[in-house]
Amino acid sequence: xxxxxxxxxxxxxxxxxxxxxxxxxxxLLRRVIGFNLVGSGLFLFFGAxxxxxxxxxxxxxxxxxxxxxxxxxxxxxxxxxxxALARATGRATLPEESERS
Amino acid sequence: xxxxxxxxxxLAFGALILATALAAVAGQGLFRAVVxxxxxxxxxxxxxxxxxxxxxxxxxxxxxxxxTGVLLLMAQGRLRRADALADPPARGKLAxxxxxASVTAALVWAWFTLPLPQRIDLDAPMAASGVENPVxxxxxxxxAWDTLLExxxxxxxxxxxxxxxxxxxxxxxxxxxxxxxxxxxxxVFGRLLPPVGLxxxxxxxxxxxxxxxxxxxxxxxxxxxxxxxxxxxxxxAPRVGAPAWHAALAFGPGVFLLAGIAMIAVGxxxxxLPPEFAKPVTVTIEAALTLSIAVxxxxxxxxxxxxxxxxxx
Amino acid sequence: MPExxxxxxxxxxxxxxxxxxxxxTVGLIRFPDVFSRLHALTKADNLxxxxxxLGAGFQADDWTQLAKLxxxxxxxxxxxxxxxxxVARAALRQEGxx
Numbered sequence: 001x002x003x004x005x006x007x008x009x010x011x012x013x014x015x016x017x018x019x020x021x022x023x024x025x026x027x028l029l030r031r032v033i034g035f036n037l038v039g040s041g042l043f044l045f046f047g048a049x050x051x052x053x054x055x056x057x058x059x060x061x062x063x064x065x066x067x068x069x070x071x072x073x074x075x076x077x078x079x080x081x082x083x084a085l086a087r088a089t090g091r092a093t094l095p096e097e098s099e100r101s
Numbered sequence: 102x103x104x105x106x107x108x109x110x111x112l113a114f115g116a117l118i119l120a121t122a123l124a125a126v127a128g129q130g131l132f133r134a135v136v137x138x139x140x141x142x143x144x145x146x147x148x149x150x151x152x153x154x155x156x157x158x159x160x161x162x163x164x165x166x167x168x169t170g171v172l173l174l175m176a177q178g179r180l181r182r183a184d185a186l187a188d189p190p191a192r193g194k195l196a197x198x199x200x201x202a203s204v205t206a207a208l209v210w211a212w213f214t215l216p217l218p219q220r221i222d223l224d225a226p227m228a229a230s231g232v233e234n235p236v237x238x239x240x241x242x243x244x245a246w247d248t249l250l251e252x253x254x255x256x257x258x259x260x261x262x263x264x265x266x267x268x269x270x271x272x273x274x275x276x277x278x279x280x281x282x283x284x285x286x287x288x289v290f291g292r293l294l295p296p297v298g299l300x301x302x303x304x305x306x307x308x309x310x311x312x313x314x315x316x317x318x319x320x321x322x323x324x325x326x327x328x329x330x331x332x333x334x335x336x337x338a339p340r341v342g343a344p345a346w347h348a349a350l351a352f353g354p355g356v357f358l359l360a361g362i363a364m365i366a367v368g369x370x371x372x373x374l375p376p377e378f379a380k381p382v383t384v385t386i387e388a389a390l391t392l393s394i395a396v397x398x399x400x401x402x403x404x405x406x407x408x409x410x411x412x413x414x
Numbered sequence: 415m416p417e418x419x420x421x422x423x424x425x426x427x428x429x430x431x432x433x434x435x436x437x438x439t440v441g442l443i444r445f446p447d448v449f450s451r452l453h454a455l456t457k458a459d460n461l462x463x464x465x466x467x468l469g470a471g472f473q474a475d476d477w478t479q480l481a482k483l484x485x486x487x488x489x490x491x492x493x494x495x496x497x498x499x500x501v502a503r504a505a506l507r508q509e510g511x512x
Contacts (some may be wrong), residue, residue, distance in 0.1 A: 002108070003107050003108045003110070003111035003112075003151075004111075004152075005212065005213075006108070006111040006112055006115045007111055007114070007115060007148060007151075007152065008212050009115070009209060009212065010114075010115035010118055010119060010148075011208075012204075012205045012208035012209050012212065013115075013119050013122075013205055014118070014119065014122050015201075015204055015205060015208060016201035016202055016204055016205030017119070017122050017123060017126050017201060018122075018126070018201075019197070019200055019201040019204055020126060020197045020198055020200070020201035021125075021126035021127075023193065023196070023197035023200055023201075024191035024192065024193060024194050024197035024198075025126075025188075025191055026188075026189045026191075026192065027131065027187070027188040027189065029131055029135075029173065029176055029177065029180065030126070030131065030134060030188070032173070032176075033125050033126065033134055033135070033138050033173070034126060036138070036165075036169060037122055037125065037126065037138075037141075040142070040145055040161070040165060041122075043157075043161075044145065044148070045208060045212070047149065047152060047154055047157060048152065049212075050154075051152045051153065051154070052217060053217070053220065054153075055153070056152065056153045056154055057220060058223065058235035058236045058238070058239050059221060059223075059239055059244075061154050061156055061157050061236045061239075062236050062239035062240045062244060062247075063244075063247075064154075064157050064160075065156060065157055065160045065236070065240065065315075065317055066240070066247055066248065066251050068157075068160045068161060068164050068165055068317075069160070069164060069251060069255065069317055069394075070251060070254055070255075071165075072164050072165070072168055072169055072172075072398070072401070073254060073255050073258035073401060074258070075169055075172060075173075076172055076258060076262060076401035076402065076404075077258045077261050077262055079172055079173070079175075079176040079404075080261075080262040080265045080404055080405055081265065082176065082180070083176060083179045083180070083183070083265075083404070084265045084405075086179070086180050086183040086185035087179075087183050087267075089185075090183060090184055090185055091185045091187060092180050092183075092185040092186075092187070093187065093189060286495075286496050286499040286500065287496065287500060289496075290492065290493075290496040293492060294489075294492070297485075297489065
C-alpha cells in the first residue's frame with residue numbers, strides 16, 4: 001500500500017468518525033465538530049485522489065480551498081444558532097422526541 | 102529518502118490524525134473536544150504539505166484549525182455563560198457507528214476500484230492566465246464563477262448571523278465584548294503582532310499569483326490581525342451599520358462583479374478574462390477580495406451584536 | 415546518508431531539539447497542576463524549537479531563509495509566552511472562584 005492510499009483511507013475514516021459524532025451526540029457544539037470532521041475527511045480523500053498523478057492536480061486544490069472557507073462560514077452560522085438557542089432556553093441540545101408536544 | 106520511511110511517516114500521520122479526531126468526537130468534556138479538534142487541524146495541515154498541496158495546507162492551517170478553533174472556543178465560553186454546557190452521553194451509539202462505518206467502507210472500496218479520472222490539461226490555459234500559481238488561476242480565472250458566488254455566500258452567512266441578534270441588542274457592538282488589562286501581556290501582544298501579521302498577510306496575497314498563497318490565505322491572516330487587535334482592546338468591535346465596515350464587506354464582491362461585467366465590454370464574456378488583461382484583472386480582484394474576506398471572516402468569528410456582560414473571553 | 419558538516423550539524427541540533435520536546439511533553443503529562451505543566455511546556459518547547467530552527471538553518475540556501483526561520487522562532491516565542499501568561503491567569507481566577 002502506498003503512502004497516498006494511507007492518507008486517502010485516513011480521510012475515509014475521518015468521514016466515518018464525523019458521521020458518528022454528528023448522529024450520536026445530543027450536544028450541538030459536538031455536532032458542529034462532527035460536521036467539520038466529515039468535511040475535512042472528504043477534502044483529504046478528494047485531495048489524495050487528485051495527487052495520484054504528479055504534479056498535484058490544481059483543480060481539486062482550488063475546490064478544496066473553496067470548501068474549507070464555506071465550511072467555516074457554515075460553522076459560524078451554526079455556532080450562532082446554537083448560542084441563540086442556549087441563551088433562549090438555557091441548553092444547547094435539541095429536545096427529545098418524547099418532550100415535543 | 103527511502104520509500105519505506107515515507108510510508109512509515111504517512112502511517113504515523115494517519116494514526117495521529119485519526120486518534121486526535123477520535124478524541125475530538127468521543128473525548129470527555131466540550132473544552133477538551135475543541136482543543137483536540139484544533140490539534141487535529143494542525144496535523145491535517147502538515148499532511149496537506151506532504152501531499153504537495155501547499156495552498157490547501159495554508160488554508161487548512163489558518164481557517165480549518167485557526168479561525169474555526171477560535172470560533173469553537175468562543176462558542177464554548179458563550180455556552181458556559183448561558184449555563185448550557187450539559188453534554189449528555191451519546192445515544193444510539195450502535196446505529197451511529199454502523200452508519201459511519203458503512204460510509205467509510207464504501208469509500209475504501211471506491212478508492213481501490215474506481216479508475217483514474219481523465220485529467221484536464223491546463224498547460225494552454227495557464228499560459229494565457231498571466232499568473233504562475235495554477236491554484237490561483239483556477240480560483241480567479243478558470244472557475245471565477247465559483248469564487249464570486251463563494252464570496253457572496255460568506256456575506257450571506259454574516260447577514261444570517263446578524264439576524265440572530267435579539268431586538269434589544271441590535272444597537273450593541275458586535276460580539277461578547279473583549280477585555281484586556283491595559284499594559285498586560287495581551288495588550289502588548291496585540292501591539293506587537295499586527296504589524297508582522299499585516300506584512301505577512303499582504304505578502305501571501307502578492308506572492309499568491311506566482312507561488313503558494315492567495316486571497317483566502319492572506320485574507321485569513323488579516324482577519325486574525327483584526328481579531329487580535331479587538332481582543333487586545335486596540336480596536337473596538339463595530340456596530341451593525343457602521344458604514345466603513347459595510348463598505349469593506351461589499352468591496353471585494355463588488356469589484357469582482359464589476360470586473361466580470363467589464364470583461365464583456367473588452368471582448369471576453371462575463372468573467373471570461375482575455376489573456377492581455379488576465380494578470381492585472383486577476384491581481385485587482387484578488388486585492389479587493391482580500392480586504393472583504395479579512396473583514397467578513399473576522400466578523401463571522403466575533404458573532405452577532407450582544408449586550409456586554411462583563412464576562413471574560 | 416549525511417554528507418558534510420552542515421548535515422551532521424542539522425542532525426545533532428534537531429536531535430537535541432527533539433529531546434527538549436520529549437521532556438516538555440513528559441512534563442505536560444506527568445506534572446500535577448496547571449502551573450508546573452505550563453512551566454515544563456513553555457521552557458522546554460521554546461528551547462527545543464530554537465534547536466530545531468538552528469538545525470534547519472544549516473540547510474538554508476541564503477540569508478532570507480535564515481531570516482524567515484528566525485522570525486518563526488521569535489513569533490512562536492512571543493505567542494507561547496503570551497498564551498502561557500493568559501492560561502496561568504485564567505487558572506488563578508478559576509481557583510479563586512472555586
